Amino acid sequence: MKRLCSLKVYSLLLTLLILCSVARSQLRTDFYASSCPKVFRIVRKEVQNAITNEMRIAASLLRLQFHDCFVNGCDGSIFLDGDDSEKLAFPNRNSARGFEVVDTIKTAVESACSGIVSCADILTIATRDSVLLSGGPNWKVFLGRRDGLVANQTGANSNLAGPTETIQSILTKFTNVGLNLTDVVALSGGHTIGSSRCGVFNTRFFNFSGTGAPDSRIETSMLSDIQNTCPAENGDGNKTVPLDRNSVDLFDNQYYKNLLDGQGLFASDQSLATGNETLTETTRPIVELYSQQNQRFLDDFVTSMIKMANISPLTGTDGEIRKNCRKVNS
Incomplete structure (x- = not known):
């Protein structure tokens, strides 16, 4: 009982700290209450349409926010085209997707309230809706971000985790x-939905770290399945495999159960539960906790998502409200 009370107090204090941080950055949950009151309804409708057409797009939108916020902060810079486009960075090239969905949402929002809602805020709302419509948690999003004026391809190459x-x-x-180790484990849970191309991970299943053998941590049935789906020779590197083979497209804590069973698709994911890294001793107990308590995972995921979406936002008169997410205003 004491431990439970301590956890509740800790969670409350952490939430208060986050809310204070968000307040300092001028983000508010009611930012568009007067200027664009229909924005939530519009975004939800378009995300629902996109997911109905292709369930995988939910994970793609979630990933877009990660890859936007870790480069220049949450400023919509990932959408910009051009020679320095973050889309052309190695972690995003032929991988980041969902741009057309954001374009569609932006067009619909502009029709309702032109020049009011930033691309960065549209992505924040769409990400929340993607998680919710995949069976995950709901939360109030803090808004008021403005769009950046420059992309940062170099930053995308160096700042995004692989x-x-x-x-x-x-x-x-x-x-x-500004994120911590608990955020790493909680946000990694986003891999409970979505898929990855064979070319991204298949060396782990044939020649891990140049050893000429698969990663010994991989569960045997998964190893066989992936080797058949993503053969080392003459295989299609663009073929996709679910990140969570046991709970495809459902946002839940199965991802963590998979890690404990040796069924993490990425080496970086599997290391959270098993491996020789010193930090695994710290992350494994969190993996075990989330595998046993789905609600605790969902609560921590929401907390970490709010923190991540508050990374260095542009507010006030900084940046601009782009009319087209792919280019700065002329």
Whole structure:
């Protein structure tokens, strides 16, 4: 009982700290209450249409916010086209998707209230709706971001975490933007939905770390399935495999159960539960907790998403409200 009370007090204090941080950055849940009151309804409708057409798009929109916020902050810079476009960075090239969905949402929002809602805020709302419509939690999104004026391809290449990185490397990138190790584990749970191309991970199933053998942590039936689906020779590197093979397209804590069973698709994910890394000793208990308590995972995921969406937003008169998410206003 004492431990439960302590956890509740800790959670309350953490939430208060987040709300204070959000308040300082001028973001509010009612930011568009007068200027564009229909924005939530419009975004929800378009996200629902997109998911009905292709369920995978929910995970794609979620990933877009990660990849936007970790580069220049949450400023919609990932949408910008051009020579320095973040879309052309290695972690995003032929991988980041959902841009057309955001374009459609932006067009609908502009029709209702032109020049009011930023692309960065549209992505924030769409991400929340993607999680919710996948069976995940709901939460109030803080809004008032403005759009950045420049992209940062170099930053995207260096700041985005990859599927083969160590926990320490990923933690460093999270710490650089004000997130911590619990955020790493909670936000990794976003991999409960979506899929990945064979070319991104298949070396782990054939020649892990140049050893000429698969990663020994992989559960045997999964190893066989992936080797058949993503063969090392003459395979289609663009073929996709679900990130969560046991609960496809449903936002729940099955991802963490998979890790404990050796069924993490990415090496970086699997290291949260098993491996030789020193930090695994710290992350595994969190994985175990989330695997046992779905609501605790969902609560922590929401907390971490609010923190992430508050990374260095442009507010006030900084930046602009783009009319077209793909280019700055002329």
